[in-house]
Amino acid sequence: MGIRTLIQQKSSFNPVVIGITLLFVSVIFVAALLTPAAMQEVLNAAKEAVFRHFSWFYVLTFSLFLLFLILLCISNLGSIKLGADEEGPEFSFMSWLAMLFAAGMGVGLMFFGVAEPLSHYAAPVSSGQAKEAMLHSVFHWGFHAWAAYGIIALALAYFGFRYKLPLALRSCFYPLLKDRINGRLGDAVDVLALIATLFGIITSLGLGAAQLGSGLQQLGWIRENSFSMQIAVIFAVMGMAALSAASGVGKGVKMLSEANLVLASLLLLFVLSSGPTLYLLSAFSDNLGYYLSNIVRLSFKTFVYEPENTGWFTGWTILYWAWWCSWAPFVGLFIARISRGRTIREFAFGVLAIPSIFSVLWFTVFGNSAIWLDTHGASGALAALTSTPEKLLFAFLEYLPLSALSSVVALIVIALFFITSADSGIYVLNNMASRDKSIASPKWQAVMWALMMALVTIALLGSGGLGALQTMTLLASLPFSVLMILMAFSLWRALEADKKYFSAQVTPTSIFWTGERWRERLGQMMNQAQEKDILKFLKHTALPAMRELGGEMSDVHGLSVQTNIFLECEEPAVELVIEKETMRNFVYGIKTVGYAIADQLVQDDNLPHIQSNMAYVPMTYFSDGRTGYDVQYMTRQELIADILKQYERYLSLLENVGQEIMSHEQTELAE
Template identity: 75%
Template sequence: MTSLIRQKSSFNPVVISATLLFVLSLLAATLLLPEGTQNFLNTAKEAVFRNFSWFYILTFSVFLLFLILVSLGNFGSIKLGTDEEEPEFSFMSWLAMLFAAGMGVGLMFFGVAEPLSHYASPISQGDAQSAMLHTFFHWGVHAWSVYGIIALALAYFGFRYKLPLALRSCFYPLLKDKINGGFGDAIDVMALVATLFGIITTLGFGAAQMSSGLQQIGWIAESNFGLQIVVIIAVMSLAVISAVSGVGKGVKILSETNLVLAGLLMLFVLATGPTLYLLAAFSDNLGFYFSHLVQMSFKTYVYEPDNTGWFSGWTILYWAWWCSWAPFVGLFIARISRGRTVREFVFGVLAVPSLFCVLWFTVFGNSAIWIDTHEAGGALAAMTGSPETLLFAFLDYLPLSSISSVIALVIIALFFITSADSGIYVLNNIASRDKSLAAPKWQAVMWGVLMSAVAIVLLGSGGLGVLQTMTLITALPFAMLMLLMAFSLWKALDADKKYFSAKVTPTSIFWTGERWKERLEQMMNHSQEGDIRSFLKYTALPAMRELSGVMSSQYGLSVQINAMLEQVEPSVELVIEKATVRNFVYGIKSVEHEVASQLVEEDHLPHIRKTQTYLPMTYFSDGRNGYDVRYMSREELIADILKQYERYLSLLGNVGQEMMAHEQSELAE
């Protein structure tokens, strides 16, 4: 079977087999034991709500803080690619594509439904501002921080480390070459299952809303499960045809057309709704959201037990949904971000889509609440139990509702198709054994059939709630995996900064071609403790004595040499004593360093055979970091001491005078 999979597909046999086994087992259990499966899923959902709600909240806050820290700190200047690489797209084009990534079936489904649902629930108690705040919290920077973590890791390891653009690559600092074995397969299985159910849940929302829209505009008499099946099959067929044909340009045109239509629909609602109220609300909403962001980021409602049901049913489900969508959106963002700096990337991913989501929900959500309280007499709020119908019911209160409803239906259908098409690509990528392989066309058909079958079976067994439950369950291990990914990325960024900021050793300043063979011999032998004692005794100490003699006899300086060669940490130092300021000290001591085990085990580095080495490191009276002087000759050491003494003298008449004199007075006391 493994050989057949390798011959006929691009799949990794282990990853695709484990994933299909899980999904097909779920389908079989749902069909053969519907009641037992439903009870099991409900029990699992309650267990996640009860035991891991705090974990989701803290994890998402960690993701957001992580991105802020890496962007504002030293890592922010690191490029997603080589240091010389320029961005593939202009800044405005890149922002436009991020804007496109922020759109989707979810915004169309929840644009009206979520603010109204919060407004009508006890969580807001009829306060429109509170209802909007909870909506922005679910769709704002926290959601995009999850996408940003994966996208940043994928782009960094793909373009900086030159690894395949795959999730397993993000764990290279922790697993090294093991990412190509069982650990990497396990990562791909978790990502594949989470992504699969995240996409299926979104398709379920789209099917429910499309069938309700067809009923609302009068094209069908009744919206039911049978119609949802037809919608899923029809849309998925179009998505599969698009994926199989490989007409990327056509999909790109559809996506851009859809963005224009969505923008026009938003402007239409803004113009025909309570325009001045919406413009003022947008500014108010932004301020209210940012002023409450920290409090909301860590709130688990442990002190508000009456609201824990709302918290679990909205916030925790959203956090699970974003985790399951993260590989999907993250891969898209990573592919378009080559050449950006980390700081530029984080700003674009967090700020631009989040601001657009605030604008979208202000226009649709605030309009719906305003109409419900001023014109509909609470009729819209009464429909929150059927959220798929709310967008079209809301449009009925605006002019030209028949036209706007058709446009909304077209937008949902196009988002549905492009999301499914992109989803097929991402699923093929995660399941592939080699990311450079082109997937055979039959794989697109397989994913289309699988997603359609899972969506239909789960919708039939319990509606959108079952889809959300599966997303919640499968996203939990992936959220844990993402924490490890963040740690792996931080470790890589830290190593990156140290690597590219490392300077050539000061010893090399004095190098010429005259003694290159001697230098090479020193480099090819790891110094041990005896070597350092010999260096201190026969090179450093004579250099200090020669310099001391000249300073004392010709210039009258008070110079002292301290030789401590028999100590556990042998050292020598030259001290020039001063009466009113800190003494000048130039010391050299033996310092032990661990040698990385992979260097000792490397066959192509035969000169490295011990797990520790010793280096002669300088030290100074002002506590500055020292450096390795093992390659210096006696004359070069004298020159280095004079260089440090010249620095000392130049500081006496500048900032150093105050610091040195202050310290000397404290010592005198």
């Protein structure tokens, strides 16, 4: 039995996807374990190369993601639903907002809520101004981060619920790849997403392990937050996550997540009430307004004119943008699953606004409090710990009342975020690596992912600390960010096609159908018209109809009527013109228009009437430039009726708005 067959029989894995991923991860693991110094040197060189050559790319990419979602919101595409048109939202609006609120929380906010504002406050980029320090913190966790999540979540939800494709990243490229998403190109998409997501989760695990160790040390439960202690924490947490994922107790995980959200909110309220409350409430308004007023400037800023701050910029903003890219499939899949039935406009607003505003609130309460305490009593003691950010949250809580209790609550919140994130991460990784998204994964796969993430996290922490984890995230997310751009383009194409499809009306020709001569009409519909067929229609149907009507208008009603023939032109045409002295002439024309037929339609045996890659139709055109329509199925009498319908419209417009518009054009032509 071959390895491929064994994988297919004993697991839900796609052999190609899991094989390439395991090979890549194994190389990283072995290199970090056997040659940590060389590994660190290689990672540093790679990081510097990315910073030097691709920082601008990350900046523009994230700004384009945000602009893309805003554009969808304000365009007519925003009314498209993530599901069938008649389908309602799966969750109530408030429940949906609550889940988005929960998605905005995580190990990252617990780790950086205090550490990041203090770090920026001490950096030259903020010049010792709390306002600038808070601006940069909020910018990193605000709209741009959630735009990256929103792009993937929207694409997953749209193609999953509207196209009825599997809820998988490869499905997001259907407009570009069609059925090839099920082949090697689809496998390549899953491999890039799997590797990027894996290292994004691993980075979060490293941060969580370091902070949990510091919390245990701060509470006096351990003597030292050593590397061996962090290894023990990682294995303990990943063991619980694997047990939870393998048991499939989704309800229990949901209850833990909800309890954790309550605890995090209580911790937020505790810090708000026990700190400088009025100052924090005022700062929240100021931070939000300052962020919104500076968002355009920061969105495109690469610090090219401030070389002294380039190191800060790459070490914070670019690393964050890489981290958000790697987390986007993870968070995006969660958001997609809860957003069925929402309109795109509602989705984009909720995903961008709700979590971003909460991030502003979180950083205001924790960050502004920390800066205020550091300058009003701590005498710089907190700022001195910015080189060891994992210690800052617990050191900060020491300056507030009930520090022992609040530290225990913080420790529980971090641990629960750690466990639930790892549990959800295992599910997402299984989904990406699966050959069929509907197959339930064997329990041993949960254990495999947990063990792999634990071992790689430990190996990278041992070779270069948190910096090594961040560098791997930076490297893995770069190709995936290119994939996200293609995904946005694919989504745009699909949405445009969607709008055309669902707004398409029946042809004006069908207005005249009564059921008579239906066999003849069916025969016409099942015949792919070529240019000679349209010429025949112009000569034997359209032209006689125009001459008959034109003669009646001229002889009986005294109108100045011309019938023009352009059969030798590139686009053969005939037209009926009714001349006016002071107004725009009435023109009803029919021209030959060709359009390309997709190869797959020509090759489809179920469409035997499609024989050629080009088809032709007789399209109407008018003097006011309106979009015409196909009249190939009309008889002579029906064409006369259609011309009269358009002429009646022309006359009715002359009596009101058309008089001004048409006379103005006639004056310009005369001049």
